Amino acid sequence: MTLTKLSNNWFPSVPSVFDRFFDGELMDWNRSNFSSTNSTLPAVNVKENDNDFLIDVAAPGLKKDDFKVNFDNGSLIISSEKKSEVEEKDGEKVTRREFNYQSFQRSFSVPENIVDPEKIRASYENGILHITLPKREEVKPKPAKQIEIQ
Template sequence: MTLARLSNNWFPSVPSIFDRFFDGELMDWNNSNYSSTDTTLPAVNVMENADEYAIEVAAPGLNKEDFKVDYDNGRLTISSEHKNEKEEKDGEKVTRREFSYQSFQRSFTISENAVNADKIKANYKNGILYITLPKREELKPKPIKQIEIK
């Protein structure tokens, strides 16, 4: 007895629109938090209010010394390298050792004239890297001016 797969596709050489939809060709189902090397990139929140842009990077288990944040010509780059190596003690025989090496780099393009680069701040607390990019004064929204009618 031969088992056959039943298909509702009358034209097997033409892919179904539903096949393409669920394969991710019509919609980008790929999570952008993964690199091409199958390593996980940290999730990022990007927010904007009247005074600043704010970026939150979820990176638990790292130390603030593991991060490097650069701003150059309107491009904010966040990178990290973390090595977890255990030192071998004198007379110790190593039968198994697992190294841990994590690195990532994320870049964001922000209009060069929109940010006051001298006042960018970064803070790492409870596994989240917080970056604030203050807007230039001339780009902040101005209050509505009420015109008196005479």
């Protein structure tokens, strides 16, 4: 048996659900493209240890100045916007012009009674935005106390 991609000859400008199925887009939940401009939503890793929550955002090709990190009313908001324009000229006549615009926004709910907003830190290194959300002292795990038996 051979699977054949169906052709929509009657309405060529209308994509068929079968086209999307055979292209893999319908069932490929790992693909992160969300627009026709091939922009992607960056992958995020969230880790927790005894002292902090650690968030790593994979965003290669950006600079630290391209990011905004805000903490407001229990929400951590990470966003980026990058615009660029490349222009090639043949004398004074424009032969090609390319615009590029990329943006994203990710937000996370963070209980303010667990995280100390005044101590949140962020750094960008080797294409990864690292954000550290320190826990308040009162919510950090305490070592077990040995009770003396009398």
